[in-house]
Amino acid sequence: MTPEEFKKIGDAHRKKRKDFPNNINVCTAAGCVSLHSEKVKEALEGEVKKQEKHKTCRVSGTGCLGPCASGPLVSINDGQALYAGVTTDDVPEIVNNIDKNPVKRLVVPPDTPFFAHQKRVALEHCGKTDPESLNDYLAMDGYQALYDTLTTMSPLEVIEVMVNSGLRGRGGGGYPAGLKWSTVEKAVGEKKYVVCNADEGDPGAFMDRSMLESDPHSVLEGMAVAAYAVGASQGYVYIRGEYPLAIKRLRNAIRQAEKSNLLGKHICETPFSFDVDIRLGAGAFVCGEETALIASIEGHRGIPRPRPPYPAEYGLWGCPTLINNVETFANVTPIIRNGADFFAGIGTEKSKGTKVFALAGSIKNTGLIEVPMGISLREIVYDIGGGIIEGRKFKAVQTGGPSGGCIPEEYLDMPVDYESLAKAGSIMGSGGMIVMDETSCMVDVAKYFMDFCRTESCGKCVPCRVGTAQMHNILTNISRGQASMHELQLLEELCDVLKHTSLCGLGQTAANPVLSTIRFFRDEYIAHITHKTCPAGVCTIEPEKETVS
Amino acid sequence: MVVQEQKTGEKPKKDNRRKLVDATMRRHGHSSYALIETLHTVQEAYGYLDEENLKYVARALRVPLSKVYGVATFYHFFTLKPQGEHTTVICTGTACYIKGVPAIFKAIREHFDVEPGETTRDGQLSVLTARCIGSCGLAPAMVFDGEIAGLLKPGDVVERIGGLIGNHGEAIKR
Known part of the structure; x- marks a missing residue:
């Protein structure tokens, strides 16, 4: 595509959107979908037709609007009002009031602190565009950053912008993204790869899922910019098999981008070619670790290997590979478009953005x-x-x-x-x-995480495989009131061993939940051990049966 | 985990399901790298990974059967047991856990006489667990026959499952 075509599509789509003075955006990310937002959307479409407002009011699906627990969420006239907890019974009233005052009982006050304290960069399009429409994304200046990069910047200049922005890997480690990109760029290899890590294995985390469900194109665009900077021609998105909606939208986005020559051969009529494929994860937490992820893409069991060599030099099939998290890639486009200083201006000295x-x-x-x-x-x-x-x-x-x-x-x-x-x-x-x-017991929480690590340990290295199992045993004993202070000391020793001798990040950090709860909530451990009580009332204390000697 | 023999009487319709598996392998040029992708297709088509298909995939991709078995058992997403008529997946993520999953486990155990990870004896209901289904904002969350539901109480769960298997939440007589 040429810039004229970009502009044409964007303008045409913007005009089309303007032709409708009113619009209703229904959140169709997984949170609201599970509260039946699709039914609300259907009902809204039906009602708009019934009230003969279909020429002035447009109903469309959109990405995550934020406060998931009060879903299904509906945004009116580009954010003029946000309705929470909408049911199909509310639909006639909503449509009836579309060009009048908002329906008071449903409205979330716009000045609520939930929104006031936020700043949206990676989520800039989230909840504003239809995640299944490329035109919507183009109307928001989508793929402009990729085009500008390809036509006006050299790969080294792109990397310089990333370094100056101070962006650090959002997957957890916090390794500077620019430095990683520059290592891959310098690495020698016939072929290079870019991998997007969307194997969001942490229980209790749903950022990557929401981002891919709400704005898949921005992740793809970020990957393409990264590929240009490091000299890669093939990309993979490694995504959890448990996220069917995100997979569906990503597949759809890749197909749309390929059709419009924004991915594939000779992107935007430049010599740069970049293909993206999806690889499905199959539920292994350890695959979030870079080298295990690579093994999994290659079709093996997801077992990590010692580093160095780092994937930046020796990754997929032995080639230099850039692995970044979904959020890291989602930050790339805003940085390129607004400049490094914009991003570096947000945040603290060492953690930007x-x-x-x-x-x-x-x-x-x-x-x-x-x-x-x-x-x-x-x-x-x-x-x-x-x-x-x-x-x-x-x-x-x-x-x-x-x-x-x-x-x-x-x-x-x-x-x-x-x-x-x-x-x-x-x-x-x-x-x-x-x-x-106060109703959560910290010993129980530590036990929960240790149970998780125990089942997720791949079994390659002994400290992790055996250590997590032993620590889980001790924590179970403590939670039942069957442990002594000696075992608490043993637990702390095991934490230390695991931290310093495990092969990969899983084992090295598995002790953190235990260490931090012992550090801050030692009294709860002691209550279980010496007083045989659970202060939060979660654990079932089963004092040891007295044995007749 | 034991590879279960295919039950007689429900032999796969050779035509369509096998074709899907073949198509996936063809798309990846029958490369051994496509093992996980192929197993995903098998599970999608057949509901679980049966011994016959594991052997078939091993042959077609020229990968040792031991490796296919290793991969199939390493990843939690793959199951080597046939599923019940209806499936429910309980999210055991942190948010769901602290918001009352243990009570839901207990209710299911009491009402339907089935442990997490198992199928009822009559093959009506499989109760599975997931590490996290990513609906933490709606904790505790579960999936009933592919439909996600959130903010659940043990009572709701018993009712929903009862509705699925058609006994309306009455305790199964032991």
Whole structure:
């Protein structure tokens, strides 16, 4: 496509959208779909026809609108009003009031702190475009960044922009993206690959899923820019098999982009060619680790190998491979379009930009949020999240899934960035954030994560395979009130062994939930061990049967 | 996990389902790299990975059967057991866990006499677990025959499953 064609399609589509003075956008991301938003959409379409407003009002599906728990969500006239908890019974009233005042009882106040504290970069199109329409994306200047990159920038210039932006990998590790790109660019290889890691295995995280369901083209565009910068011609998206809707929309987006020559051979009539294929994950948490992911794409069991050599030099089929997370790629286009300074201007000194979090747990407003780095946890929990449900007391916020830790109340004013979270014994992770209240037992939570790591350990290295099983045994004993202080000490020793001797990230970080709960909630462990009680009332204490000697 | 023999009487219609599997392998040029993709297609077409198909895929992709078995058992998504008439998937992600999945497990166990990961004796209901289905905003969430439902209470779950298998939540007599 040429820039004229871009503009033509974009303009035509914008005009088409303008021809409708009113529009209704129904959230069709998985959260709202599971609350039957498709039925609401159907009913709205029927009602618009019935009230003969179909010439002035357009009904379309859109990506995630944010506060998932109060779905199904419906946005009126490009965000003029947001309705929550819409049922098919509300439909006639909504359509009737479309060009009048919004229906008061459904409306979410626009100045609600849930939105006021957010800043959208990676999610900029989320909830504004129809994820199944390429034209919608083009009307938002989509693929313009790719075109500009291909025609006006050299690969090294692209990398320079990425380095200057300060973007760090959003998958959890926080490795500077620009540096990674530059390593792959410098690596020598006949063929190079770009891989998008969408194997979102953390329980409690749904950012990647929402992004792919809401705005698949921006991820593809980011991948294409990356491929141009590092010199790759083939890309893979490794996505969880458990996300059927995201897979469907991504497939659809790839097909549309190929048809319009935005992927494939000679993109936009330049010498650059780039194909993207989907590889389905099959439910193995360890495949989020780079080398295990590569093994899985190659059709093997997902077992990691020692690094170095890093995938940047020796990756897929031995070729230099760039692996980045979905959110990292989604940030590329806004950075190219608005410049490195725009992105570097947000966030803290060492953690630039914004971060998408999946907010869940015992909190009023659960959902998908994007906040500038450096925001305090308190703002996220109490302002955006609206505080704890049912007037209960806050206990901890869990970040980073099974590799992260539980952060207690005294750290709530800490800024959210890579370094501060690490200092508090947790990690940024990919963005799952689960708030726990006084009814959660920290020993039980540690046991839950250890059970997860135990089943997800691939079994290659001994510390992880045996260590996680032993730690789970000890935690089970503690939770039943059958352990002694000696076992608590043993548990801490095992944490140390696992951390320093495991082969890959899974084992090295598996101890984090245990370590952080022991550090901040030692009294709960002691209550289980010496007082044989569970302060939260979760664990079933079964004191040891007295044995007759 | 034991590879179950295909039950007689429900032999696959050779024509269509096998064709889907062949098409996937052809698309990837019968390369051994396509193993996982092919197994996905087999499971989609047949509902589970049966021994006959594992052997067929191994032969067609020229991969040792031991490796095919290794891959099939490594990944949780693949199942080597036939599923019941109806399936429910319980999300065991962190958010669902702290919001009451253990109580849902208990209710299912009490009402339908089936453990997570198992199928009822009459083959009516399979109860599966998932690490996380990504609907954490609606925790606790479950999938009933492919339909996701969120914000569930143990009572709702019993009712939903009862509706699926047609006994309307009455406890199965043991």
